[in-house]
Amino acid sequence: MRTTLRPLPPWLGHALRAQRGPVPWSAVVRGALAAGPLLVAALLAGRPSAGVLAALGAMFAGINDRPGSRRAAVPRIGVPALVGAGGLALGTWVGAHAGSAALVGVFALLGFAGGALSAVGPIASACGTQLLVAVAIGAGMPLPEAGWQRALLFLAGAGWLLVLRSVLPSPSAAGAYRFDGERAAVAQVYAAVAGLVDAAGSPRATAQRAALTAALDHAQDALSGPRLRRFAGSREERRLHAQYAAALPLGEAATALAWAGSPLPARASEGLWRLADAVRTAQPCGPLPAPARSDAALRALDEALLHAAVAFDGPVRGRTRIAPLPVTVSATGPDDQPREAGPQPLHTRPRTPVTALRRVVGPAGREYGIRVALCFGAGAAVAQLLHNAHWYWLPATAVFLVKPDLGPLASRVLCRAFGTVFGAALFAGLAALLPGLAGPVALVVLGGALIPVGTRHFAAQTAVVTVFVLSLVMVGGEPQMALARIGETLLACAIVLCVGHLPLPVPGRGGGAVRMRLTTADEAAQAYVLHVLSGSDDRAGRWTLRREAYRALAEARTAIDLAAAELSPLARHTAGTEDVAVTLEALVDTTTSCAVHLDDTGRVPEQHAERIDALLAELTA
Template identity: 65%
Template sequence: MCRGALAAGPLLLAGMLGGQTASGVLAAIGAMLAGINDRPGSRRASVQRLGVPALAGALGLFLGTCAGQGLAAVPLTLALTGLGLVAGGVSAVGPVASAAGTQLLVAAAIGAGMPAAENGWQRALAFLAGAGWLLALRLALPSPGSLAGDFRFDGERAAVAGVYDAIAALLDAVGGEDATARRAALTAALDHAQDALAGPRLRRYTGSAAERRLHARFAAALPLAEAATALYWAGEAVPARAAQGPRRLAAAVRGDRGTGPLPAPHRSAPALRALDDALLHAADAFDRGDGAHRGLLARRRGFRHAVRAALGTGGREYGMRVALCFGASAAIAQALHHARWYGQHEHWYWLPATAVFLVKPDLGPLASRVLCRAAGTVLGALVFAALAALLPRPAGLVALVAVCGAVIPVATRHFAALTAAVTVLVLALVMAGGEPQASVSRIGETLLACVLVLVVGHLPMPGERGGGVRARLAAAGSAADAYLVHVLGESGDRAERWALRREAYRTLAEARTAIAVAAAELPALARHTEGTDAVAEVLERLVDTTTACAVHLDETGRLTPRHLRRLRDALGELERRGMRVPVGTAAVA
């Protein structure tokens, strides 16, 4: 909230005081969009999370400005449609790519439709300066409560400590009703810590002592998580003090200190022996202080993965839907802009910009986000209309922009609240730029965009519907196959095994999220992904069983009939549900 208050409002004020109000407005828009992507977490990860979408937004503003100044209405609409197709496909790669695709299209619409005397490069630099200012605040300002220590790594420390806390919570829940939810929470904690430590290095080859220590402590958590998952699979309650060790390790990470004494071990079962061995290795890594840095024991998704996701069934389906929404909304908006009977319609870029946010599937089910967008826009427009009649100008508008910037980080928890805050901020920027009050047109165009996206969202598309869900499920199946083949092949490379395990659980969690969103759609859309939740559940059992097999093989060198039976049951059920079992898995099993 502090960063948000110091971003858009001061940038707008600086532009107005310097006689560059238009540039100040664009810089404030850049800071606003970066603020929407600003999340709690590590500073280094924020460089990618905020920086990549900002660069995409600056490119979109440049392209949109050039297209708007040089093309007539029909060629401009075709150009925006093609840009929507590319950005939609790229958005299927992941969260950062989705944010980048969104900012690319929103900024392109603004550049094409907002009249200005500046050229494309000047507008792009102003936008980039605003986003860069917020990123600089993110890197420079300490988090609350972190002033006493090295606050550069407070987000990373909290993420790694969260992994140890999640391990302890899973151990407490083993054999109980909450065990499955705790195992899912452990996966989420590991994903968050992996992302937190995956940002750009402060030094290219060797990081600081604190950085190496954090990497070593995260690596030490991986075998602990593996042993805890094996105990969860066995389903037998473990002694209460088994969770004390991970909790003390979590406290040591938060305090950036040694562990102190750890509870006495329990070695009555293979998984418990593995847990105690992992705890001893973790204590050794903590006591070394500096920690031998062996790197993140998890695979980083590369260029080929991104291309496959963008050009796969999910990317193609989403790209076509975004292109159709973006292009149709731009065409309708320009037709209204040139229609004499419609009256003044200066902000035609609002319609395609709104459609871009509405068509994003990672913001929730289609019907839900449309209703939230409509309600949030109406509320925000009414609030702004009331405030605009009371506040002095321009000081009151600058203060309102600063307040809305501070509210956005809290409002991101609900799409309707975020829409309301952004609506007030955008209307304040429009008025600060010298244009008249535009609450009524903002409401009308948002409702029109809602109708358009609802229609396009339910239109049949070439290929199989639900392609994004099925693509993620196929990726989870391939990752589970690679993990199982490695474990049953009895390779001694534990680092590779932990990397494969992380990839299996991560892709499975992504598939689960996509399935949950699809299941919450209206029946006309939800029916296309029926049965995928059952397949994900079987894959989850397969990965859990593979983890239990890995731990048991480490301790005894052989598998029990129970392990083999559970493997065969999971593989057989996958075949019955129509999911092809890879040749490698079938042969090894």
């Protein structure tokens, strides 16, 4: 008799799933060279508390030190560090001047502001988290430094890791070392286009189209960020932007081929694989085998390959203006500014302050802000009642636990509890084997090196951070506090579980973050459809709208998948959103295929028009 194994609950399956990939050795080296040396320098100077603050800044910067380009790392690490430094100064002042009741009220107000700010985007989410954690540390950690000194030391630690991120070369970089992240990201775009062409007519096509969207999103992020000059002086940088821009029509043609659903010969993707290798190795692409020109999508692929060959091996103008590549999504349409001749990189309108404010005060911002306010305030209140010397651990832990982008609520609570227990036990054992001051310092160096690996799973990250923080506590002159850390974490887990399942007095139902992203995706898809059906020959504008639509859909899909893995009291709020996302994806895919045929014949094919009408009617219903 065969027994059928029941699938794991989604929240438990998420807790057991970790990101995969090669070890980011460059980030490991940076982590080892960040907090540890700063701590040693402070100890040699007789200022251990200063070293603790600088090491904390380096730790938070290490958590935000994700794979990608150096230029994209500047806002991703630097902006949250600036906000965290301000939070440390503010928390120091609040802790010195506010009584217990007033402190709880201030924490609740700041929790609402930090939570609402997190609805704007990933960097804003990191800013909100660092603000609240730094406020708790500033208010509760007994250190001799004044508030402004604490802020500067925290900022120095984060700045030191950012300096390491900017100057240390990557051993895998081809060509100029400063373009390692950009080059790998653009190469992955061409590989994803080739994979989508290979998957046409197979069940893998949908997954490969999603992989292409992810690769384009990552490349767009990698090529964004600050520059020293508006007119780029680097020939290699200009060529990378041209190569990224050349991938956009290739992706459009590949999507149309996948939509048609007919298998293609291997020759169709051979040139795309060669382009991916050319970007990765910083070498000319050479002659490219052209695909057969038997239909509109294959003809579009062939023409895009010819343009890409020019971007790879042709001359690059001396003063090409490189437009910024904001990572945010806007559904307002292409830029109305005149475009220069020649290949231009994709650029979308940056998110305006008005758009960001709408997200902050919208249903998603209010809903998350209230939950963070309740968790942060309740954590401070319970900690104050317990009169624990490290009371700030409780509200700071609650801030991390309440973050929805770390996974479903039950999953992240389980991971946090397990990671803390394991990390505290590991620290207790290592501290017994490594007595004296050298032991905790060595654990700080080890923890800094392991943070880039630990970020792949919340439990692993929690364990590493637990060892790191407990080591800093001992360096600061306090006894071993592993049991206290476990107790504070379990209390925070209980608070967040209770608050996370409370029905909140927010207009509309729960799941505001999912509906906000789905609304953005719907607006972006509608704008793209209108542009294509209008018959406009502005191809650059069309590619911009297409990128915005697919990016918004990817963000909505991520939010929907996370919400669906919640326990039923929370998951029921987003029931049916999966069907809407599927319909929107089909609408954008169909519109992309329609655009390719419109370029080829000058008219909208009847098959595409009927399909678009049916999908629009389904969305309306």
